[in-house]
Amino acid sequence: MPSGLAALLDDIAGITKLAAASLDDVGGAASKAGVKAAGVVVDDTAVTPGYAMGFTPDRELPIVWKIAVGSFRNKLLFLLPGALILSAFAPWAVTPILMVGGAYLAFEATEKIIEAFAHHEVAGEETEDLALSSAELEAQKVGGAIRTDLILSGEIMAIALADVADKPLAIQAAALAVIGVALTIAVYGVVALIVKMDDIGLHLARRSNPGTRALGRGLVKAMPVTMEALTVIGTAAMLWVGGGIIVHGLEHFHLTPVPHWVEGASHWASAAPVVGPVTGWLAMAASSAVVGLIVGGVIVGVLHLIPRKKAAH
Known part of the structure; x- marks a missing residue:
């Protein structure tokens, strides 16, 4: 074989190995960072179905699709470039931004808990919804869902960025994408x-097979329970993710009493035989949720106090 051809084949082999290694780096970084963002993903999954409920069945999937397109746009056109600029020019700002986002998640979860206990019904919103046409209401719901997604997606990208910040910029970009x-x-x-679960159940309930009919009826009956469970899971996820972000931020800035308390609770619970890893994680999540509840409670108190002071004046 001529030496020139051999050298070319060696170069191609070297480039292939480099590309494979880069793909491995991207895959590994994306997998690791994606796991860290799982709590926010749970919340996103739990929150979104509510925006598509209350419409006719033929509009439910188009609404989900519109929200999904908005989510792609949020992540790839706005948040991804913003995250890379932040990583290149102000990496020190990632942790404070994460902590602000964590505080916001904690605030939203705490407010939901307070509203659930207070059983507040906002009649004005219901009246306003009735005054809108179906198309206007759909546009309003989709817009609200995309704005909520922007906040949650921002948390996902910030958490992921914090985990791949030590990688080359190209690997960061590919991993975040x-x-x-x-x-x-x-x-x-x-x-x-989730949104089509009741329709799938109705379809199965009309089949001739008794087992299929029973499954369909079960899906229809499970729909309201599933929605309630998603609300609880989403709220819990917001608390422990938001609190966990705050705890890690405090540790980053060497404000250690609260992180040491959370770590101590997790360490104590993980000493249990056999189930130690599970109980340790549960203790860490519960402790982080308590931190989130305290921070969220303080923010709710301040925000409710300001309007009262204005009203008094």
């Missing part, structure tokens, strides 16, 4: 199944 696309497909695929 993979995470954004994969999680959006996963979240809105599950959301579509």
